[in-house]
Ligand code: SF4
């Protein structure tokens with residue numbers, strides 16, 4: 001039996017109902033200096049590919065539909 005690793009929470013959440021990557025948007029991917037976001041070509045949605053984040057926010061600011069939410073850790077606020 002294998003147990004899949006499911007992280008409790010990722011720093012960045014993408015609301016798949018709002019994401020328009022399937023219409024060609026790559027704004028969040030393009031704006032991330034760490035390159036941790038990517039587009040899932042099968043789903044046509046953005047997702048967090050690597051669990052790493054500087055909490056610099058351009059991904060959230062640049063998303064035209066407000067699909068990106070960066071969960072800034074309490075201690076950094
Ligand atoms: S907050 Fe910054 S580092 Fe984190 S995913 Fe967004 S653009 Fe990338």
Ligand code: SF4
Pocket residue numbers: 014018019020021025026027028029045046062063064065066067068
């Ligand atoms: S910027 Fe917003 S709409 Fe565009 S790919 Fe990223 S999450 Fe989706």
